Amino acid sequence: MQETAQEKGKIIRVEQLTPDIFRITAVAPRIAGLSRPGQFVMVRVSGGYDPLLRRPFSIHQVTANGHVQILFKVVGKGTAVLAGACVGKMLDLVGPLGRGFSLKPRRPVFLVGGGMGIAPLLFLGKWLLQDADPVETVALLGARTREELLPLVTDMEALGIEVRTATDDGSLGHHGLVGDLIRDQDPGLGRQVYACGPYPMMRAVSGQAKALGWPCEVSLETMMACGLSACLGCAFPRGDGAGHVHVCKDGPVFPAEEVAWL
Amino acid sequence: MQETAQEKGKIIRVEQLTPDIFRITAVAPRIAGLSRPGQFVMVRVSGGYDPLLRRPFSIHQVTANGHVQILFKVVGKGTAVLAGACVGKMLDLVGPLGRGFSLKPRRPVFLVGGGMGIAPLLFLGKWLLQDADPVETVALLGARTREELLPLVTDMEALGIEVRTATDDGSLGHHGLVGDLIRDQDPGLGRQVYACGPYPMMRAVSGQAKALGWPCEVSLETMMACGLSACLGCAFPRGDGAGHVHVCKDGPVFPAEEVAWL
Amino acid sequence: MALEHPDMRVKIGGLTLINPVMTASGTFGYGEEFSSLVNLHRLGGVILKGISLEPRPGNAMPRVVETSCGMLNAIGLENVGVERFITEKLPFFRGVQVPVIVNILGDSLEEYRLLGRRLNGIEGVAGIEVNISCPNVKKGGVAFGTDPEMAAAVTSVVRREFSGPLMVKLSPTVTDITVVARAVEDAGADALSLINTLLGMAIDSKTRRPRLANIVGGLSGPAIKPVALRMVWQVARAVKIPVIGIGGIANTTDALEFLLAGATAVQVGTANFVNPRASEEIVNGLAAYVRDHDLESIRDVINGLIV
Amino acid sequence: MALEHPDMRVKIGGLTLINPVMTASGTFGYGEEFSSLVNLHRLGGVILKGISLEPRPGNAMPRVVETSCGMLNAIGLENVGVERFITEKLPFFRGVQVPVIVNILGDSLEEYRLLGRRLNGIEGVAGIEVNISCPNVKKGGVAFGTDPEMAAAVTSVVRREFSGPLMVKLSPTVTDITVVARAVEDAGADALSLINTLLGMAIDSKTRRPRLANIVGGLSGPAIKPVALRMVWQVARAVKIPVIGIGGIANTTDALEFLLAGATAVQVGTANFVNPRASEEIVNGLAAYVRDHDLESIRDVINGLIV
Numbered sequence A, B: 001m002q003e004t005a006q007e008k009g010k011i012i013r014v015e016q017l018t019p020d021i022f023r024i025t026a027v028a029p030r031i032a033g034l035s036r037p038g039q040f041v042m043v044r045v046s047g048g049y050d051p052l053l054r055r056p057f058s059i060h061q062v063t064a065n066g067h068v069q070i071l072f073k074v075v076g077k078g079t080a081v082l083a084g085a086c087v088g089k090m091l092d093l094v095g096p097l098g099r100g101f102s103l104k105p106r107r108p109v110f111l112v113g114g115g116m117g118i119a120p121l122l123f124l125g126k127w128l129l130q131d132a133d134p135v136e137t138v139a140l141l142g143a144r145t146r147e148e149l150l151p152l153v154t155d156m157e158a159l160g161i162e163v164r165t166a167t168d169d170g171s172l173g174h175h176g177l178v179g180d181l182i183r184d185q186d187p188g189l190g191r192q193v194y195a196c197g198p199y200p201m202m203r204a205v206s207g208q209a210k211a212l213g214w215p216c217e218v219s220l221e222t223m224m225a226c227g228l229s230a231c232l233g234c235a236f237p238r239g240d241g242a243g244h245v246h247v248c249k250d251g252p253v254f255p256a257e258e259v260a261w262l
Numbered sequence C, D: 001m002a003l004e005h006p007d008m009r010v011k012i013g014g015l016t017l018i019n020p021v022m023t024a025s026g027t028f029g030y031g032e033e034f035s036s037l038v039n040l041h042r043l044g045g046v047i048l049k050g051i052s053l054e055p056r057p058g059n060a061m062p063r064v065v066e067t068s069c070g071m072l073n074a075i076g077l078e079n080v081g082v083e084r085f086i087t088e089k090l091p092f093f094r095g096v097q098v099p100v101i102v103n104i105l106g107d108s109l110e111e112y113r114l115l116g117r118r119l120n121g122i123e124g125v126a127g128i129e130v131n132i133s134c135p136n137v138k139k140g141g142v143a144f145g146t147d148p149e150m151a152a153a154v155t156s157v158v159r160r161e162f163s164g165p166l167m168v169k170l171s172p173t174v175t176d177i178t179v180v181a182r183a184v185e186d187a188g189a190d191a192l193s194l195i196n197t198l199l200g201m202a203i204d205s206k207t208r209r210p211r212l213a214n215i216v217g218g219l220s221g222p223a224i225k226p227v228a229l230r231m232v233w234q235v236a237r238a239v240k241i242p243v244i245g246i247g248g249i250a251n252t253t254d255a256l257e258f259l260l261a262g263a264t265a266v267q268v269g270t271a272n273f274v275n276p277r278a279s280e281e282i283v284n285g286l287a288a289y290v291r292d293h294d295l296e297s298i299r300d301v302i303n304g305l306i307v
């Protein structure tokens, strides 16, 4: 069993990247130290019981001095409360949770991110580059608009990672889906693909990777009541049709071929 | 029916007078304009449903430019949430509610306040002094400690009102109950007494006023679910033993002799 | 084309409401208290504090206590009695164009019957809602609403005396609410409203005493919405008469959920304490929903759940 | 004089727990999942995911949804089945000094009987909790727990096969829970645990569909505490055997309230998701309460409500 901690971290920064995208940095050394790219934390959004349940967010970045960052879009009650967090208040975190990306690709890498799915790929990109013998890494990042994508492109490029972009409205890079950027690749490149984003994007990317014969890992999202493999509420049909896997325990990252794409 | 408004006021100041006493100032011109001393507002403490019910707070002060102030001690869930309010956030108020103090005493006045009961007496004191022909007003203010009492004494004195103090621990003024300050008064003074504070204090003060033959009004506190005379949850036994009055509608201020002191 | 004034009408027995939003008994006083906060004429209907034959003083204090996302009340059905209601409270509504449905309560079949008779034909009384969650003192205090026969008996007793629209309000504290629902339907009810409060309790661990003088009380508010929604869905599929949904409704989305589950109308209760304008805001919200989705009328939503 | 180690022991049938705090079935996985967050040996007992004879895949997704101060679950009793439970899950507890009470479920009397037999005398099984809220497929899916006779039948069937401490977990969806409680007591249960979840539903008004694939689900969390507390209080006064309180318990004060209402022990459920260390914190909180109030033991609190 992988080690998990419950830690209350002081919020030291709340950044608003767009009208509905925020980044929160909290001091949580124990969790930061244990975290691996692709893992997530369960965040308690209110001190009271409404909202009651914790919300899952992938670990966006960790820093040497024990800071943990989450990047999120306001989509409902919990994220709305979180967006109103004041610096100096405490953020109640449980983590790191789940199984992240494999960290020894030993082949050139494509980081394929869509929307908030880009969040864990920054941590992964940084981790891969810190390897003694880092593999060549390219990031294919997509979002709806330039305004949503640019801040994340800047962060990725700051790591020294080449970024190719795609936006639904064509305001930045390719006018279309990020999956399009893989389609006409040379199979011989034999890249390891790490994909995270909306379900349809991951389904398409895993199909293209399969066609190219490339290994591909995807990070799935399901409703989560606990994130601690206690409630069994995060089931996902097994690829082999025999019962369920549990995304918070067996994932969230899965080899693409293991996923029974619906 | 007295006019009531629902108004969301921007919080422009949050003052911490002691470790557990706070004062919040919000911009609520409609309510400020309608308010009379002794009336209260029902404050929504959280955007969500936990805590669910609004909390009643007497109107502590109103200013010409439409500000409404409440003064409160943290005693439970709602006041704890309220104490964490950030400047700039909105405070959801309903009011002014209830029947306040009579405003034409036409005799010298004693404002007798205990603890948070002092809150409405500042508004009353200010109101009485603004009268064309103001009556002589003295405030008898009590609290547990000097630390709790001093800020309120300063405010009252700033209005030009003479203040006599009493503290449980003797750290300011008379070492004992504020009620003691009335006991050896000359009945001939014929003062109008306005009392607000813990139940035992008001019961004692109303007894002393009766003994001196002075008119006395008291502001009662009961649990309140609505404050809008809709739920009937704020019942108080009638003096004449015939059923109940409702503190949020028929009060909170009552002539002392009408109260069936338990 | 988006209608300027969307068709929000719904029918309950012979009564047509201009929209499906009513206020729940006991959470809106006698209506006048809210007149400066809510434009009463914009509501589909108002249901006022439960009325008994004789005035009732109500229970000892404390009568209300907050719980997680809810509240308990043991008011004890304090009310002015049917005579003072007709002479002092009803007249207020002569100047207000909104149907007033009178909620009645009793502790014997006879009291319900007399109330039905007394209110029959009274100008200003648009209908009756029978609260059968009251204890039947002749049956050891068991609530009428928990036993299908007793529930049916109350319904027919009032039905015989009152010719106007008759709504019966079901208690949730039963094993199978559809059994009581069908019994009441067969006894002649024009519509069913549900749910009344769940029976609950709160304890102060410092004083080691119940927080309500009455020890137990009725649980209401957002906490009970999932139970209320499930019961409305079950009952709407078990009876043919209109069902009125009550239980934790605080905003337009809540109201839509009850309509989708099969409710023809909804009642807003505890939410009135938290947001006094909740009922009117829901009327506006439902109208906007009909406009934005180009619906014929709000009735398209009723029973619209895709299962 | 404040005891260094206050006496927190409570007895359930033949089983003595070091303190009254247990975890509720289905909210603590198979125990191992929490081992890095909670010191399991400090708990009074752990009750794990409900076990059936054969493994069950559980319901389709979505299986859980949040409500106001609560959540609905329709997991569908997914579990590894009794054989894999004994060989794969139970062994973990050989290294952990905490009583493991196995929650069992079935859809026929025969399945309950076989489960009782299979678990009888198994090393590491400190007791059985019988979940009678499951639908009896032979009686049209009516839950065993809603009918006193069926509830008694399940109890006696397991009682005959299992000699260890036998706890029966009551369903709240009944008109009068004391009737089922007495029937189960007479059928030989050593203790009663209540409440299981309330039956509820949630609807997404955008998609017009239920939020749970199973349409209805079990409501749990702080929202249901007032109902659970009332039922524990009623049952504790109706039976002589120990009662274990479950329902929205998240902190020490909640636990004290249930003990005051008559519970001998408590189970922490949904709170484990919100605060994984809740159960251990409540153990510490109760110990501090006994010390600070100079009580003989925690047992002084049981049934201490002043009414």
Ligand SMILES: Cc1cc2nc3c(=O)[nH]c(=O)nc-3n(C[C@H](O)[C@H](O)[C@H](O)COP(=O)(O)OP(=O)(O)OC[C@H]3O[C@@H](n4cnc5c(N)ncnc54)[C@H](O)[C@@H]3O)c2cc1C
Binding pocket: A040, A051, A053, A054, A055, A056, A057, A058, A059, A071, A072, A073, A074, A075, A076, A077, A078, A079, A080, A116, A119, A120, A220, A221, A222, A223, A224, A225, A252, D066
């Ligand atoms: C493993 C994992 C990692 C994630 N990482 C990120 C991230 O880095 N950035 C980000 O913006 N979002 C992320 N999400 C999605 C995020 O958890 C949801 O956006 C968030 O839970 C919505 O909560 P809410 O209260 O705002 O929405 P509401 O709709 O009010 O939430 C109601 C309930 O549904 C759950 N829920 C709603 N949407 C989702 C969803 N898409 N996935 C899971 N649960 C949901 C909530 O947790 C809550 O329990 C992640 C989800 C998972 C499962």
Ligand SMILES: Cc1cc2nc3c(=O)[nH]c(=O)nc-3n(C[C@H](O)[C@H](O)[C@H](O)COP(=O)(O)OP(=O)(O)OC[C@H]3O[C@@H](n4cnc5c(N)ncnc54)[C@H](O)[C@@H]3O)c2cc1C
Binding pocket: B040, B051, B053, B054, B055, B056, B057, B058, B059, B071, B072, B073, B074, B075, B076, B077, B078, B079, B080, B116, B119, B120, B220, B221, B222, B223, B224, B225, B252, C066
């Ligand atoms: C007319 C009136 C005016 C008041 N004015 C002031 C004031 O100016 N300053 C101040 O500090 N306090 C005042 N109070 C008391 C104040 O309302 C309570 O301290 C506050 O409601 C406590 O809420 P809580 O959530 O912190 O406590 P909790 O115990 O968590 O509250 C639980 C519930 O009990 C109610 N409640 C608890 N204590 C009281 C109480 N003493 N009176 C009424 N309801 C209570 C709460 O409103 C809430 O509904 C006033 C009360 C009334 C009735």
Ligand SMILES: Cc1cc2nc3c(=O)[nH]c(=O)nc-3n(C[C@H](O)[C@H](O)[C@H](O)COP(=O)(O)O)c2cc1C
Binding pocket: B231, B232, B233, C024, C025, C026, C027, C049, C050, C073, C075, C077, C103, C131, C169, C195, C196, C197, C218, C219, C220, C221, C222, C224, C246, C247, C248, C249, C267, C268, C269, C270, C271
């Ligand atoms: C303070 C209070 C008083 C109530 N009085 C009555 C009543 O007199 N008659 C009745 O049938 N229901 C009464 N109810 C029940 C409500 O009408 C409604 O059925 C219940 O509160 C659930 O709806 P809600 O969650 O929207 O409040 C009362 C509820 C509350 C909170």
Ligand SMILES: Cc1cc2nc3c(=O)[nH]c(=O)nc-3n(C[C@H](O)[C@H](O)[C@H](O)COP(=O)(O)O)c2cc1C
Binding pocket: A231, A232, A233, D024, D025, D026, D027, D049, D050, D073, D075, D077, D103, D131, D169, D195, D196, D197, D218, D219, D220, D221, D222, D224, D246, D247, D248, D249, D267, D268, D269, D270, D271
């Ligand atoms: C996700 C989940 C799964 C559950 N699984 C079971 C189960 O398998 N068997 C059972 O008897 N009760 C089960 N329950 C009910 C709990 O044990 C408990 O009775 C109920 O949740 C009320 O307690 P709480 O409010 O503390 O959660 C489950 C509850 C939840 C939330």
Ligand code: FES
Binding pocket: A223, A224, A225, A226, A227, A228, A229, A230, A231, A232, A233, A234, A246, A247, A248, A249
């Ligand atoms: S979210 Fe509870 S088991 Fe995965």
Ligand code: FES
Binding pocket: B223, B224, B225, B226, B227, B228, B229, B230, B231, B232, B233, B234, B246, B247, B248, B249
């Ligand atoms: S607090 Fe509701 S009627 Fe007074």
